[in-house]
Amino acid sequence: MTPRRRIAPSAVVWLFLGAAYFLIPLAATLLFSLRDDQTAKCCTYANYSYILHDPDFWSTIRLSFVVALETIAITVVLLVPTVYWVHLKVPRLRPLIGFLALVPFVVAPIILVVGLLDVYRGTPEWFYAQPYGFLAVVYVVLAFPFMYFSLDTGFRSIDVHTLTEASQSLGAGWPTTLWRVILPNIKAAALAGSFLTLAIVMGEFTIASLSQFNTFSVYVQYINQNKTYPAGAITMLAFGITWAAMLALLAVGRGQQAPITEGEK
């Protein structure tokens, strides 16, 4: 019989402190969101009802979510083959790309958006004036470091050269090798990058606000400024929705593995 592993008391203390650090603000926000907007007394669901019945809530969250998915799709399509190629053919470029990936961290979003608005000025209206065009492109730049470093870690965890050569020796071309051999083995890394991208896009305010798109974060900011207690409710809702979106993405990612392992039987 395997002996039961004993947890050190200090570990329990640290675990408790860590959990408290995250859970106390959350609990406080929850309690705050349950107060009545007129009397400030607990407890009522009126603030949640107010937010959920506001059409702007649904339109902005849909917009942000679609832009997030678009950003993830563009980032994955651009970066997976690129990082694969760099690992396979030009590994000496890895430090350079790692450095470039840090640029979005270094350049402040306000400078980034002003610069990009200027760069893309004169592009067609359907791109420049639409969140699904301009905003998604800017978010791809923002997501670059998160997706790149996730993928880089994923590619380093597999033997890219041997797997590629084994696949090719069996007759597979580049697309088959990438789709059937490489992608399934870096899926966890791609999903991690996608989660981060989703969280960033759902919460990004500066760029959306300055480029005058009414995204979910802009709506949250509006509620925060104008409605005291519903602001708590929307914070809790945003928290729950982002987590739900991540779980949905995880479920989709897991579902994609089926044709490779089980579905082919």
Place this chain on the structure above:
Amino acid sequence: MADVELKQLHRRFGEVIALAGIDLDIATGEFVSLLGPSGCGKTTALRLVAGFDRPTSGRVVIDGKDVTDVPPNSRDIGMVFQAYSLFPNMTAVRNVEFGLRVRKQHRADRNRRALELLDLVGLAQAADRYPHQLSGGMQQRVALARALAIEPRLLLLDEPLSALDAKVRVQLREEIRRIQLELGITTIYVTHDQEEALSISDRVAVMSGGRIEQIGPPAEMYGSPATPFVAEFIGTMNRLTATVADDGSIDYGGLRLRVEAARGLPRGERVLCLVRPETVEVVRANGTPADGALTGEVVSNTFLGSTSRLRVADESGARTLTADISTAQGIDLVVGTKVVASFPADSPRLLSLADQPVSPVPDPDGR
């Protein structure tokens, strides 16, 4: 099945010459091993045949067709790699099926074929296991089955056993040979293990410095090495630098030894006398100096199982002979025992040092 021709293959990596002109013809169904130390160019040669690399110059011809510029996925070559190369996201049977799936073979047919091949390598029971659930030896068996599934015209094996423990290595190399003979598939096998190469190959090509030093059947490579490097690399060898003395003898640092191969050679010519340790006889000295033999004492006695390796040196320590004798005999000849070491006059091979190319020589006792 295919015949393979490598024609003047050169490969440079910047200033480094990995292959300095390889010429090799391999007949249909033949098992040829490329044997040599690290950095001799054997894996580079294999990668050129596989198409993973392009030669600086020279051609690769398979079945009379120049495939030098053909991409690897169109060459119809199966390959087993040194590193574990199974696709981690697929079970053993899915791995074996992969090449057939790429060829768009019907699902039922490819499944049947994959199971047949897993059975051939003795892993039918592990068909549904993922690579991380298989041992190293099992993974290489599955990799072999996967390479064979596409019925390649040529099978390439790049040190497939080097990561396995000694017992599994011997077992698996015998299986590889059995399967190769059963299927009659032309095979090129890269290894640095001379025992491995000698035990399973039809011919062995010993490589050094990007060139093939010698190629021939295992017995010939062992018995008649053409260069000092081959003599040293294949098995253990006594290397006695000597000069030709009278007809049929050599002078080894003042010691006269009878060597049939010296007959007819010009007196005074510098030669390398190569003597296999198993041909050296060692007996206790009876007090009187022996003619044509090295009188000295045992300076080391290494137990090797059924045999013992003795190193005998004369008083000065300048002249030595290594002998492999039965352990039963070796037990009595402890270090310090006065002995006489000799070899039959017809057993050594002589290489003239005047016309031999200078080549790097590995560790004398390296097996």
